[in-house]
Amino acid sequence: MDKKMCNINKNFDSEPGESTELEEAELNNRIFSVESDDELPVLAQNDQENPVIWLNDEDLDLETVNINSFFHRVDSDQIIYQTKKKRLKMIGKYVMGDLLGEGSYGKVKEMLDSETLCRHAVKILKKHKLRRIPNGEQNVQREIKLLRTLRHKNVIKLVDVFYNEEKQKMYLIMEFCVGSLQGMLESTPTKKFPLFQAHGYFLQLIDGLEYLHSKGIIHKDIKPGNLLLTLEGNLKISDLGVAEALDLFAADDTCYTSQGSPAFQPPEIANGLEAFSGFKVDIWSSGVTLYNITTGKYPFEGDNVYRLFENIGKGDFTVPEDIDCTLQNLINGMLRKDPGDRFSIKQIRQHDWCIRKPSKCGQAVPIPPLRGDEFHSITVLPYLMEHYYECQGSDDGEYEYYTERQLNEERRKSERPHHQLYEKSAHNNGRAHVSSQSTKRRWPKPISCISVNKFPGCKQS
Amino acid sequence: MVTYQPDNSYYKKLSILGECCNGLAIVYLAKHVPSQKLVALKKFNMDKAKHANLIQQEVILTRQLQHSNILPYFVSYVIDQEVCVISPLMEFGSCRDLLNTHFIEGLPESAIAIIIKDVLEGLDYIHKKGFIHRALRASHILISQTGHVCLSGLRYSCPIIYNGKWQKQIHSFPESTMENLNWLGPEVLEQNLQGYNEKSDIYSIGVVLCELANGTEPFAGMPITLMLIEKVRGAAPQLLDSATIPIEENDEINGYTLNQANRRFSEGLHQIAALCLQREPSHRPSASQLLTHSYMKVHRRGLSLPHLLKPAIPLSDKVAYNPDEVADLETIQRLNDLEISSYEWNF
Numbered sequence: 001m002d003k004k005m006c007n008i009n010k011n012f013d014s015e016p017g018e019s020t021e022l023e024e025a026e027l028n029n030r031i032f033s034v035e036s037d038d039e040l041p042v043l044a045q046n047d048q049e050n051p052v053i054w055l056n057d058e059d060l061d062l063e064t065v066n067i068n069s070f071f072h073r074v075d076s077d078q079i080i081y082q083t084k085k086k087r088l089k090m091i092g093k094y095v096m097g098d099l100l101g102e103g104s105y106g107k108v109k110e111m112l113d114s115e116t117l118c119r120h121a122v123k124i125l126k127k128h129k130l131r132r133i134p135n136g137e138q139n140v141q142r143e144i145k146l147l148r149t150l151r152h153k154n155v156i157k158l159v160d161v162f163y164n165e166e167k168q169k170m171y172l173i174m175e176f177c178v179g180s181l182q183g184m185l186e187s188t189p190t191k192k193f194p195l196f197q198a199h200g201y202f203l204q205l206i207d208g209l210e211y212l213h214s215k216g217i218i219h220k221d222i223k224p225g226n227l228l229l230t231l232e233g234n235l236k237i238s239d240l241g242v243a244e245a246l247d248l249f250a251a252d253d254t255c256y257t258s259q260g261s262p263a264f265q266p267p268e269i270a271n272g273l274e275a276f277s278g279f280k281v282d283i284w285s286s287g288v289t290l291y292n293i294t295t296g297k298y299p300f301e302g303d304n305v306y307r308l309f310e311n312i313g314k315g316d317f318t319v320p321e322d323i324d325c326t327l328q329n330l331i332n333g334m335l336r337k338d339p340g341d342r343f344s345i346k347q348i349r350q351h352d353w354c355i356r357k358p359s360k361c362g363q364a365v366p367i368p369p370l371r372g373d374e375f376h377s378i379t380v381l382p383y384l385m386e387h388y389y390e391c392q393g394s395d396d397g398e399y400e401y402y403t404e405r406q407l408n409e410e411r412r413k414s415e416r417p418h419h420q421l422y423e424k425s426a427h428n429n430g431r432a433h434v435s436s437q438s439t440k441r442r443w444p445k446p447i448s449c450i451s452v453n454k455f456p457g458c459k460q461s
Numbered sequence: 462m463v464t465y466q467p468d469n470s471y472y473k474k475l476s477i478l479g480e481c482c483n484g485l486a487i488v489y490l491a492k493h494v495p496s497q498k499l500v501a502l503k504k505f506n507m508d509k510a511k512h513a514n515l516i517q518q519e520v521i522l523t524r525q526l527q528h529s530n531i532l533p534y535f536v537s538y539v540i541d542q543e544v545c546v547i548s549p550l551m552e553f554g555s556c557r558d559l560l561n562t563h564f565i566e567g568l569p570e571s572a573i574a575i576i577i578k579d580v581l582e583g584l585d586y587i588h589k590k591g592f593i594h595r596a597l598r599a600s601h602i603l604i605s606q607t608g609h610v611c612l613s614g615l616r617y618s619c620p621i622i623y624n625g626k627w628q629k630q631i632h633s634f635p636e637s638t639m640e641n642l643n644w645l646g647p648e649v650l651e652q653n654l655q656g657y658n659e660k661s662d663i664y665s666i667g668v669v670l671c672e673l674a675n676g677t678e679p680f681a682g683m684p685i686t687l688m689l690i691e692k693v694r695g696a697a698p699q700l701l702d703s704a705t706i707p708i709e710e711n712d713e714i715n716g717y718t719l720n721q722a723n724r725r726f727s728e729g730l731h732q733i734a735a736l737c738l739q740r741e742p743s744h745r746p747s748a749s750q751l752l753t754h755s756y757m758k759v760h761r762r763g764l765s766l767p768h769l770l771k772p773a774i775p776l777s778d779k780v781a782y783n784p785d786e787v788a789d790l791e792t793i794q795r796l797n798d799l800e801i802s803s804y805e806w807n808f
Contacts, residue, residue: 095686114686116639119652178654231632231654367654375653384690 079404088387091162091171094120098379100370105129105136105241111173112380119176119378120159127168135259139241144172146217146240154208156228156238177228177236178376179367181293185224187368192296194362195327201227202290203354204235209282210345212237216246218253218278221260222285224292229367231376244278253278262305263298264288267337270312280339283348287334294327295320299335326353463496465547467538471495472502472547478554478776481600482616483640485509490550490776499777500535501551505544512637516544519616526590530583532603532611551611552775553767557600560676563773566720567676567701570730572769576602577670577733578757579610584666585748587612588659591622593631595649596641597665599672606775608766617641621659630656643680644668647692648742660742663751667737668698674726674734675701695740702726729756 089096097110100121106129111120130136147158160173181201185191193201205227212219219226219237226239242259255278258269266284268276291299299317302308311317315337319328330353333343348354370376465471471494478488478501491502505516523534537546553559556576559568568576580602587594594615601614617638621628634652642650646664648657672678679698680688699705706722733756739745751757767775 112686114684117642117650117685117689118634176652231634231652231656233632375655377653378651381690381693384686385694388687388690 076404076408086383086386088383090114091122091164091173092160094122094160094173095380095383096122097383098371105133105140106169110176110379112378121174121176123172123174125170125172127170139259140170140172142245143240143243146243146245150212150215150217152208152211154204154235154237155211156236174238175230175236177230177238178370179229181224181227181229181235181289183368184229184365185293185296188365190296193293193365195294195358196360196362197364198290198293199353199358201235201293202286205237205286205289206345206348206354208235208237209286210349212243213253213279213282213345216248216250216253218244218246218255219282220244220255220258220278220285221264222282222289223261223264224289225261227289246278253280255281260285262308263300265309265312266339267313267315268339270309277339279344280342283334283342283345284339286348287331290334291319291331294331295323299331326351326356330354463493463498465493465500465535466495467536469538469540469545472500474502475499479558491547493547499550501548503546503548505546506542507544508542515616515635515637518618520544520546522592522615522618523613526587526615528583528586530579530610530612531586531615532613549605550776551603552606552777553604553608553770553773554776555600556602556604556673557598559604559770559773560599560673563770565676566718567674569769570674570726571763572766573670573673573730574756574759575608575766575769576604576610576673577666578752580612580669581666581748581752581757583610583612584662585752587615587618588621588662588748591627592618592620593657593659594618594662594665595635595638595645597662597669598641598644598678599669602669604766604770606767606777608770610766628658630658632656642685643678643688644672646742647695647740650689651693657742660745660747663737663745663748664739664742666748666751667734670730670734670737671698671700674730675721697735697738697740700726700731700734704731727756729754729759732756 091111093114094111095114097112099107099109101108103123106124106126108121108123111122112118113120125140127137130140133139144158144161147156151157156177157175158172159175160171162171162173163169164171181193185193192198205222209219209222217240219240221239221242222237226237228236228238230236244255244257246253254275256275258265258281260269260281264285266276266281269281288299291297297320299319300308300312302311315335317335319331323331330343330348330351333351334348336342343351366374367376472491473494474489474491476490478490480487481503482505486503486505489502489504491500492498493500507513507516510516520534520537523532524537527533532548532551535547535549537544539545556568580597584594584597592615594612594617596614596617597612598614601612603611603613605611617635619631619633619635621631632652632654634649638645644665646657646661648655649661668678680691683691701717701721702724703722704725706717733751733754736746736751736754746754
């Protein structure tokens with residue numbers, strides 16, 4: 001199924017190959033030409049082997065010309081990367097760390113409270129990016145307002161908000177989470193959880209949802225990508241960007257708008273009803289979520305949004321045969337086409353599948369590693385080390401240089417687990433050199449040897 | 462056996478012993494009027510408490526634990542906006558008080574040996590009951606007139622048993638633990654998926670040993686973020702004596718006193734501290750294993766703790782009676798609590 005249609009959040013979903021902007025941020029790669037050998041004498045060793053041949057268009061005869069001289073061959077030794085220094089950056093009392101994920105609104109980075117040493121995540125919102133999203137700015141303001149009033153074990157906590165008028169940025173500091181259910185699902189071949197694990201998450205989702213509804217809040221975008229996990233394994237409903245708070249004096253939970261992800265929308269929205277019950281929208285999406293995390297599939301699919309909505313609108317779906325009948329019954333109850341027939345939270349809670357805990361069989365899906373780090377260690381540490389141990393050094397040696405070949409070797413090595421990330425010596429004097437034995441550093445993985453800026457038109461918004 | 466009533470009128474405040482929990486609570490020296498016994502009365506101002514549940518947890522847990530090396534609470538009660546807790550008076554105060562007043566360069570080793578053994582007995586009990594203390598520090602180690610050592614500060618503890626199961630790892634990192642950060646093990650501070658367990662308390666025991674021996678805890682005065690990376694990198698705190706203080710060329714001992722540079726702690730104490738302060742939690746011995754260490758047996762004979770703590774003198778009503786002070790403080794407090802700002806109506 002098209003990823004866009006599930007509106008999969010890139011937040012916290014660590015796929016090593018895909019986070020292109022990260023590498024761009026961490027790495028300014030350059031190709032040094034032959035002339036640059038006065039800068040870095042080490043580089044120009046085997047240039048003589050491939051002298052550059054200039055060709056006139058008229059002489060062009062592919063059969064006689066060595067292809068290697070036509071495409072200038074660059075040895076992996078000659079591709080030089082330059083690391084960006086991990087310079088300490090502070091927002092208020094918080095120290096900025098590495099990227100955790102990315103959404104359409106901006107980035108999510110890690111942050112460390114320099115007073116309590118508590119880890120946090122920060123959502124960095126850029127004004128110009130928000131303007132490109134329909135209702136972007138309004139959604140954020142609403143999210144902040146909502147989150148401030150909420151306090152529940154299964155709802156993400158907003159810790160702090162900072163504005164930077166100059167940079168046109170907004171920082172939402174949240175509880176730290178290590179990953180989303182979506183990221184975990186994607187890391188498994190079957191794209192689903194064993195039943196006992198799914199059961200645990202589903203109950204927490206229902207707890208959180210019940211709380212939100214009790215506060216008159218309709219989330220409207222429940223999906224695995226918006227369900228995050230803390231280090232302790234607690235589920236947190238996050239991203240209240242499109243949530244709606246019912247008026248205190250509203251007669252019922254009638255809603256008129258929805259901006260959630262298409263694959264998780266109920267028939268009443270797919271059919272374009274003007275008004276619908278808000279609570280039942282969340283029940284439906286929770287049902288799709290339950291279907292998804294237990295089967296690895298989606299109840300409704302479609303080649304495009306129209307087909308998808310057509311299918312959802314009909315309300316016909318099948319639950320795979322191998323799903324036991326109590327769970328089938330629960331899913332069917334949550335995915336009733338008529339919102340009036342659809343289960344309420346109370347009915348879900350009292351359902352046999354919720355009451356009975358499935359036996360623990362099979363391996364629980366672990367949280368996938370973040371850039372090779374299975375423990376999800378504090379990414380702020382290298383910045384702090386840089387700040388405390390290396391700032392006393394001289395001004396040159398601003399950057400470290402390393403070559404594509406070293407990178408490749410490093411990549412091969414990093415296939416094996418590495419535990420000594422922090423062993424880096426406090427007196428690292430060889431910074432300015434291309435040091436071939438600096439195995440202790442984790443190289444960021446580059447996408448290509450040439451720095452390619454993003455193509456502005458191709459970005460998923 | 463004296464029964465302590467949950468009623469303010471039975472206790473007469475004599476003087477202030479100190480503040481605790483960042484000014485959240487005040488500890489008074491009080492007299493239980495019916496029995497004429499001295500007690501410690503701790504008053505939590507719940508209006509100031511950001512984490513009210515922590516105080517609740519402390520009271521409940523302390524009442525559950527029954528061990529001679531854990532400070533008991535006789536009774537607790539609520540009066541106005543305050544929670545009062547009555548506990549036995551620990552006449553020598555906390556080890557932090559002793560370090561501040563009479564032992565700026567650290568306690569004598571024989572005293573440390575006695576104290577740490579009792580602390581380990583209490584800690585072993587806490588661990589066996591399924592809790593991690595998480596706030597071991599000199600200010601949470603109290604000593605009575607007779608030299609009896611008690612552990613307090615259970616406010617920061619956490620259960621190891623969750624959902625009926627003994628957890629292999631704990632991940633919770635309370636934001637309220639700010640004052641204890643210097644004592645926490647690196648794995649607690651790291652807050653990663655590896656988590657921590659009761660062995661983190663053993664690291665804190667190592668830090669407490671350094672604190673008792675050196676007079677200040679390791680990493681004191683250092684930026685908290687630097688402390689973090691130092692610990693994560695495995696920098697082990699040390700006992701300061703002639704074996705560990707580096708002597709510069711011109712006989713300078715930077716920042717240390719002559720006494721510190723010349724003294725010599727026994728090999729056993731160095732060994733225990735090093736065992737506790739290992740970076741890898743699984744390498745650290747458990748509390749019960751530490752109790753079987755040969756060092757713990759050697760020092761049992763010899764001078765008693767009160768003797769070793771001279772010139773410090775235990776509190777008594779003669780030394781400490783100061784009703785004026787109590788009256789003053791209460792007036793100041795009442796004034797502080799007055800809200801000068803007028804009510805705002807917000808429609």
